Amino acid sequence: MITRGQSGIWSQPASFDFIILPPWWQTWWAYLLYAIAAASIIYLVARIRSQMLEKENRMLEKKVQMRTQALRQKMEELKTTQEQLIQSEKMASLGELTAGIAHEIQNPLNFINNFSKINKELLEEMDEEIDRGNLKAVREIAADLKSNEEKIYHHGRRADGIVKSMLQHSRSSINLTKEPADLNKLADEYLRLAYHGLRAKDKSFNSGMTTAFDETIPPVNMIQQDIGRVILNLLTNAFYAVNEKAKTAGPDFSPMVTVGTNIADGQVVLTVRDNGNGIPQTNLNKIFQPFFTTKPTGVGTGLGLSMSYDIVTKVHGGSLTVTSEEGKGTQFSIYLPIKNN
Amino acid sequence: MKILVVDDELDVRTLFEQRFRKEIRSGDMEFAFAHSGEEALQYLNHQKQEAILILSDINMPGMSGLQLLERIKQKYHKPPPIVMMITAYGDIENYNQAMKLGADDFLTKPVDFTVLKEKLKTALS
Numbered sequence: 001m002i003t004r005g006q007s008g009i010w011s012q013p014a015s016f017d018f019i020i021l022p023p024w025w026q027t028w029w030a031y032l033l034y035a036i037a038a039a040s041i042i043y044l045v046a047r048i049r050s051q052m053l054e055k056e057n058r059m060l061e062k063k064v065q066m067r068t069q070a071l072r073q074k075m076e077e078l079k080t081t082q083e084q085l086i087q088s089e090k091m092a093s094l095g096e097l098t099a100g101i102a103h104e105i106q107n108p109l110n111f112i113n114n115f116s117k118i119n120k121e122l123l124e125e126m127d128e129e130i131d132r133g134n135l136k137a138v139r140e141i142a143a144d145l146k147s148n149e150e151k152i153y154h155h156g157r158r159a160d161g162i163v164k165s166m167l168q169h170s171r172s173s174i175n176l177t178k179e180p181a182d183l184n185k186l187a188d189e190y191l192r193l194a195y196h197g198l199r200a201k202d203k204s205f206n207s208g209m210t211t212a213f214d215e216t217i218p219p220v221n222m223i224q225q226d227i228g229r230v231i232l233n234l235l236t237n238a239f240y241a242v243n244e245k246a247k248t249a250g251p252d253f254s255p256m257v258t259v260g261t262n263i264a265d266g267q268v269v270l271t272v273r274d275n276g277n278g279i280p281q282t283n284l285n286k287i288f289q290p291f292f293t294t295k296p297t298g299v300g301t302g303l304g305l306s307m308s309y310d311i312v313t314k315v316h317g318g319s320l321t322v323t324s325e326e327g328k329g330t331q332f333s334i335y336l337p338i339k340n341n
Numbered sequence: 342m343k344i345l346v347v348d349d350e351l352d353v354r355t356l357f358e359q360r361f362r363k364e365i366r367s368g369d370m371e372f373a374f375a376h377s378g379e380e381a382l383q384y385l386n387h388q389k390q391e392a393i394l395i396l397s398d399i400n401m402p403g404m405s406g407l408q409l410l411e412r413i414k415q416k417y418h419k420p421p422p423i424v425m426m427i428t429a430y431g432d433i434e435n436y437n438q439a440m441k442l443g444a445d446d447f448l449t450k451p452v453d454f455t456v457l458k459e460k461l462k463t464a465l466s
Contacts, residue, residue, distance in 0.1 A: 103400070103429050110451040111352055117454075118359045144359065151352055199400060203434055208403040254403075 085303060103196045104162050108155035115148045115155075122148070161189065176226075178316070180219035183270060183336075187213070187231050187259050194235040198243075207242050212260030220268050220336050222316055227334075230308040230320075234272040234332045235259070237304070240295070241276025241330060263338075267318070270334045278326040287322060312336070342465050343388070345373045347381040347397035347409065348427075360454045370461065378404025382412060385422075394464055399428040399435055407438055414443040423464050427452060 024030060122141050129137040191209060198205050220227075235257065242255030258273045279287065286292045288309040293302035312320040312334055324330040346357055354374045364370040373388075375381035378401060385393070395413065399406035406426055414421050425446040426439045436447050446460060 106429055106450065107350060111350075111356065113451060114356050114360070114454070118356075122359075147355070148359065151355065155352070195402060196400070203432075203438075206403070206405050206408070 086307065098197070101162060101166050101193060101197070103200060104192060105159050108159040108162075111155040112152050112159075115152045119145055119148050119152075162193075176223045178221045178223050180221050181224045181227075183217060183220045183222075183227070183268060184213040184215065184261055186224060186228055187211075187261065187270060190228055190231045191235060191257075191259050194232055194239060198236070198239050202243075205239070205243050207239055207246075207255040207257055210256065210258045212258060214260070214262045217261050217263055217268050218338055220338065222336060223311075226311045226315060227336075230311050230334060231259075231270065231272070233304040233308050234334075237332075238272050238274035238276070238330070241274045241278075243276075245276045264335075267335045267337055270336075271331055273329060273331040275329040278328055279322070279324040279330055280326060284322060284324060288320070342394065343371045343373055343391050344394045344396060344461065345375060345381060345384060347375045347378065347395065347401070347406065349376055349398065349401045351376065353398075361458070364458075370465070377401055378406065378409035378412075381409055385413065393422040394461065395422055395424045397424065397426055399426055399439070407435070407442060410439060410442045410444055425460070425464075 122145050126138055126141045126145075129141065188211060191211065195207070195209060238257045242257060246253060246255050256275050258271075260271050260273075262269050262271075283292075283294060288305050290303055290306040292306075309320050312318045316336055318334060318336040321333045321335070322330065323333075346353060357372055357374075358365065361370055361372065365372065373384060375384050378397075381395070381397065382404075397406040397409055406428070410424050410426065413424055421443070423445045424443070425448060426435075426444045427448045427450060428435050429450040439447050445464070448457065448460075
């Protein structure tokens, strides 16, 4: 730079060095600041967003938890209802049995009462014969006494067995273990109970019944009251079927229900056969489904056969099959493995 | 005179034979037994000429006591034999039906043998 003063002489140029500094907002530290600010904003946004997400997440989780809780509760309710249904099904069949049981117990009790009374008379008679010294007559009376005592014992055991099976039938079958049992005896017992039960309920009901038991079958490992329930269910159905047919068939029709056992392919088989109306093929496919019934509302629950199916297959590792011919009759077979632990 | 007892319980035979042992021994009463309605009809078909009193249970598998009563009173034997019905269920319905079908008497289980003995004696005399 030069200046010309009054002298007019240009001064020695003076040179100045300028360093033009960028404005502060373009300085490196400003940039650094920007960078930090930007990073902070991003961080903040991310933080807020993540917090929001977390919050949302928590809410969702809470919701899921609530829903799960509700579902669990519903499941519990369903389970309870199912248990109640099973129990009421058991009770319903027990109700059907009650009259039969009363009859079945009354009969042995009558025998017990009668034979005890006879024995008392016989003892008095025996005293008289002893006084007379008639040893032969005394011996005869003693023999009668002995045989009557055996009868009293027999009928007492019979009543005992009936009460036991009734109690077993109504008891919940949770925690029960399988034990070897006589399938023939069980089937025979339930055959009588089912028959008398139905008979007491419906005076017009009548049916013949036959048994074809294979006495050589080994004891079968089973939960007796469960298998008893299956047998009872099949029998009730069979008697129902022949009774339905009897209502429309002529007087020549003689209703008949047959229960039998045998051994086939290493399994014990129990069959329940009736000569009723049979089951149409379309129904045969649905017969083991829960709540499927062809009986009028209020008569059948539709649970009997599905429960029976579960008992035989799931609990005992066996199988339950059905064959039917329309107009001729139906046969159900329970297959139980001889060795199922 | 013969008395036919119809009951599906097998021990009924022993019971009657012991309950009426004096009457049986003296020959006042003679008993026959059938375990079902069908068996009773078979027996009756073979014993037409004999005067018979029938004592039948109602509740039996196969042919019921009431069906047996109906057959006896309508289709068999003239004059028809005396028929007494015995039932475990002393209900009006069974009673009315038995009476309608021509039953001569109606007893309820458990049977009072003293009463039965009297009834049999009057019926047989």
